[in-house]
Amino acid sequence: MMAFKTLGQFIIEKQADFPYAKGELSRLLRDIGIAAKIINREVNKAGLVDILGENGDHNVQGEAQKKLDVYADEQFIEALTRGGECCYIASEEHEECIEISVKNLASNGKYMVCMDPLDGSANIDLNVSVGSIFSIYRRKILDVPVSEEEILQYGHEQIAAGYVIYGSSTMLVYTTGKGVNGFTLDPSIGEFCLSHPDMKVPVDGKSYSVNEGNYLKFPQYIKDYIKYCQEEDSDTFRPYTSRYIGSMVADIHRTLITGGVFLYPETSSYPNGKLRLLYECNPMAFIIEQAGGKAVSGTERVLGIKPLSLHQRTPIVIGSKNMVNKVLSFMDKAQ
């Protein structure tokens, strides 16, 4: 029989990497893994039961919310509440943070979680991959009540981050700042098993990923870069392939494995980009950087942006280091 390592075993083995950890972070990651399995079960049977379609509610961005978004959000909140390690949750689905605390401050959880419980929700009805994204921060001072200001930490202060992709197979990929590891769900035993140890994003790639429908709304340097991708040059393997799924998790997952660049730049309709800093861009930037890639918002490193509000957006260019640098060179030329 082949030896395999489950997510639970791996997390326990890695606990020693954290000098301050008493097992709480490990338990928190394990709880997220459990929520992911429950959401996966529901995503997989989504076509079979009456769970698809609009719920009638709208999330804080005014976008129509699907029932599965609500379900995923509830599952994460329940798992994090039950675990007791997390005291504060910022979710794409809630305007304000959710506080999980008891009166005795000393026994409150030390961790705060930012999450997009079901990213790529426009793809749910279409049997196209969707995902969940999470980001974990540690409280800096424990003996005061937790506040929104506290969760607005720099991305480089993340303790851990990860995503789950509900695709042709379901995978959980995460980092705690010591490389990136990927686990594939084996449905026959209901366990995430280590399948992609120490993931590295290739330093160069041959594909670019951007919603080209927005072309006319892009800044000139992005238009110039897209033109560069489409030009023929055998030395640099151009023209590059264009790949855009419209689920950030799926587009980043491909970028992580095969290399490439993913762009959601500022547009005339979204002057700050579309994607959210706290629970989309920061966790993905942490993972990609840990895998040897690069993530910028333009001139700035994504992980170096000071968040000012929970649902803040940022432009993002992320992926293979050389490709991101090439985009930056077009930006330099434009200035």
Ligand code: AHM
């Ligand atoms: P969501 O969190 O409401 O699902 O929106 C985020 C998604 C990302 O997954 C994806 O990269 C992007 O929106 C696609 O946007 P667009 O349709 O503008 O290309």
Ligand code: MG
């Ligand atoms: Mg999202």
